[in-house]
Amino acid sequence: EPEVTQTPSHQVTQMGQEVILRCVPISNHLYFYWYRQILGQKVEFLVSFYNNEISEKSEIFDDQFSVERPDGSNFTLKIRSTKLEDSAMYFCASSEEGGGQPQHFGDGTRLSIL
Amino acid sequence: AQSVSQHNHHVILSEAASLELGCNYSYGGTVNLFWYVQYPGQHLQLLLKYFSGDPLVKGIKGFEAEFIKSKFSFNLRKPSVQWSDTAEYFCAVTTSGGSNYKLTFGKGTLLTVNP
Numbered sequence: 001e002p003e004v005t006q007t008p009s010h011q012v013t014q015m016g017q018e019v020i021l022r023c024v025p026i027s028n029h030l031y032f033y034w035y036r037q038i039l040g041q042k043v044e045f046l047v048s049f050y051n052n053e054i055s056e057k058s059e060i061f062d063d064q065f066s067v068e069r070p071d072g073s074n075f076t077l078k079i080r081s082t083k084l085e086d087s088a089m090y091f092c093a094s095s096e097e098g099g100g101q102p103q104h105f106g107d108g109t110r111l112s113i114l
Numbered sequence: 115a116q117s118v119s120q121h122n123h124h125v126i127l128s129e130a131a132s133l134e135l136g137c138n139y140s141y142g143g144t145v146n147l148f149w150y151v152q153y154p155g156q157h158l159q160l161l162l163k164y165f166s167g168d169p170l171v172k173g174i175k176g177f178e179a180e181f182i183k184s185k186f187s188f189n190l191r192k193p194s195v196q197w198s199d200t201a202e203y204f205c206a207v208t209t210s211g212g213s214n215y216k217l218t219f220g221k222g223t224l225l226t227v228n229p
Contacts, residue, residue, distance in 0.1 A: 004157070031215060033215075033216070033217075035217070035219075041221070042219050042220065042221050043204065043219040043222075044219075045216040045217060045218065055215070056215065056216055091158065093217075095215075102148065102160045103160075104160075105150075105157045105158040107156065107157040108157065
């Protein structure tokens with residue numbers, strides 16, 4: 001079964017540094033998402049992306065965050081200047097269509113900010 | 115905005131016991147409902163989903179869930195659990211219409227099944 005792949009599995013970064021989290025969605029999927037889960041808390045929606053633009057973003061997704069689909073396969077999340085509170089698991093997901101079609105998740109990237 | 119509540123933080127059962135995990139959502143309109151499972155060290159996997167039609171939906175691995183609109187609930191059930199069902203279970207919802215495709219998750223329920 002096709003999978004969503006995420007790299008790296010664990011990223012350790014100094015506060016204030018930029019990080020890029022990478023995702024390869026399932027190849028025929030059109031909708032892409034980032035979620036995060038702070039330890040002990042809910043999985044939270046960050047952003048959805050369709051047709052090369054953001055379709056929705058949460059209040060968490062401020063100017064420090066950006067997403068990009070630089071080529072036909074990768075989908076990246078960039079945090080420009082990391083803060084301690086950005087430490088979390090970041091999950092990428094993709095779906096064939098929107099509107100409630102099942103989203104397929106990657107294994108996540110654990111981001112640790114020192 | 116929609117929200118999802120899962121009543122049980124940690125459930126401990128013996129093998130062959132029956133399972134019911136509670137999930138309630140708050141949203142006044144049409145919803146799509148999901149249960150995801152996360153086995154230790156693995157990614158979130160879809161167990162089952164409800165879009166419309168028969169409110170009793172069957173998923174993989176013998177799980178089922180019942181959508182009760184009047185109670186805003188979508189409880190997950192399994193008649194006889196196995197040790198391999200040990201995992202964290204997440205209820206989630208999306209709302210129909212517009213561009214609101216985001217999944218809103220509950221906090222998750224950790225299920226431990228003792229052999």
